[in-house]
Amino acid sequence: MTRDGAIFIGDVALDEYFAVDEWPALGDKVWAEPRDAELGGMIANAASVHAALGGSTRFLTTMNDGQLSRRLLTELNEQGIDTGLCLVDDALADSRCLIFLAGEQHVVITPRIGDQRFELDDASFAVLGAARSIYSSIGDLRRLRFGSLSPAEIVRGIRAAGARVVLDLDVADLEPGDRELIGATEICFVNRIGFDRLAAGDAPGAVVAALLAGGMTQLIVTLDADGCIVHNSDGQTAVGGIAATVVDVTGAGDTFCSAFLFAFDRSGDPTIAARFANGAGARATESLGARSGVGTVDDVLDYLRAAGQDTAALAAALLPGVR
Template sequence: MGRGVGWPGPGAGMTTFFIGDVALDEYFTAERWPGLADKDFIDELPAECGGSIANAAVVHAALGGETEFISLLNETALSDRLIADLQANGVSTRHMLRQPGIPDSRNLIFLVDGEHVVLTLRMGQQPMPLPPATMAALRQPGFLYTTLYRARRLHEADGTLAQDLLLADLRRHGRRMVFDLDVGGATAADAAYLQGAEVVIFNQVGFRATFGHDTLTLAETWRRDHGITRLVRTMAEDGAEALDNGRLLRVPGHRVNVADVTGAGDTFGAALTWGLGQDHAFEAALEFAVAAAARSVTRHGPRGGKASRAEVLDWLKDRTSPPS
């Protein structure tokens, strides 16, 4: 694949909503990951604002996209800090949901041998009631980037629509769904949520958990039966591959010195969604997303993928330019 397909360029685009987690990421490093009944020492690093879908929202905003973020948070000072950080990164939080009494949103992230282990504080399955103003904003054309965990909890505040029926209503109003399935994958019970999605993104673990194999083309019938336009599988340093209305695309990865893989998948999904939101070809958006994700792992922190379009392209140019 060459850049002749046309890299995503700046454009007005439409507002993209991100519905998902935002959290304080507490970082630790270890020389090894201990087993059961084992013990070892760890070193603490500075905590940073993160959360998978919030990371994606920040990346999307940095690329120039109009970005709205919704989560369900408590009313503590930590939640105020998380919201203020999103706003400082150009992400609108005007539709944020607050509920007292639920736990603080925190992740414990352990960096070991170039990989990471993430432990998330369980916050429960509280419904996320969307008030009329939020539903009106969501019933506009644009993208919605979310997860199955959050989609199962959505309902109109007046109780009219909920869960998959709410998503179907948004699709009828022109809202195009992007699902980040990450490591969890999907089951047969999730079919109604994924039906008609614009993009469904798996990583290698989530793809295998869903299909029991590692061959993307064997998932074509599943994609078609669910009415999904694009099915994407990310492959870490090996890039990504996709079924685009049945057409197989492969984008090779970039070999880099890895500082921190946290947020790489979030960067990929956000960059891909941003490119599609600018009405650029899927192939170009996919190639751009792979480059943005590769750049992100060379930087520490969950927001390592935060960059402008020009910064991503300059990084890629520096890697591909012949030495002088």
């Protein structure tokens, strides 16, 4: 059976930007300078990166059928992303995200849009199970519905059908039941803040060992400019970061995770994938907008070469005809 690309399950939104001199404390008042709005959304950002790199990409969300929703889906289609799996629920509000830029960091505020659910039927569940990879966030995996199954049971069912389930855990904003859901996934990305939350005071090595023993095959802890650490059955591998001139970190994590998935699918080598993802993520920080990480494989390799990196092994693994 030839598996068909990656399906990204989650949000697409209009990102509304504001710049502040510094993030205020509670009770403070500050001026915010409006910036141009950009099309964003954590999972849609990742899907856009994957499609631009050359990966077969589909997208599933539930949203209203209003003007903004149609605009967002049209933009995804124009990037080569198939939105045929998307669902409609007119009880939901428009999908927007407020992003405040402060120095080299940002604060993201996401208004709730209502009781968003991803209702699967037999046909759509079969489509997910036939994909090569399913990519989502913890909040979006919680929204999966299929008959009487829990989200964790749905994820295990998708994996049992042969698809890889990939989780961007990000800062690990956990709710009851999430640990079972996390443990059901195959590849998990989490940043250093999220890993500390996930560990909840337990020894980091014990946390990693438990996840790998439970069926996870790759746990990647991202470290911002310091790169990442890849944990798998071979042990742990630290991959150094790339120095960047940071303009906006919005979407850099989404870019890293999606670029890793693309490169891992192409190469089967987690170290190759991590090196490529580090370059893609760093490149994404040097422009404004959550989609600044969108680019081709050559774009990322050129960026890495300019940063003094040897890209011969990456090119051989990721570019057709290069050996």
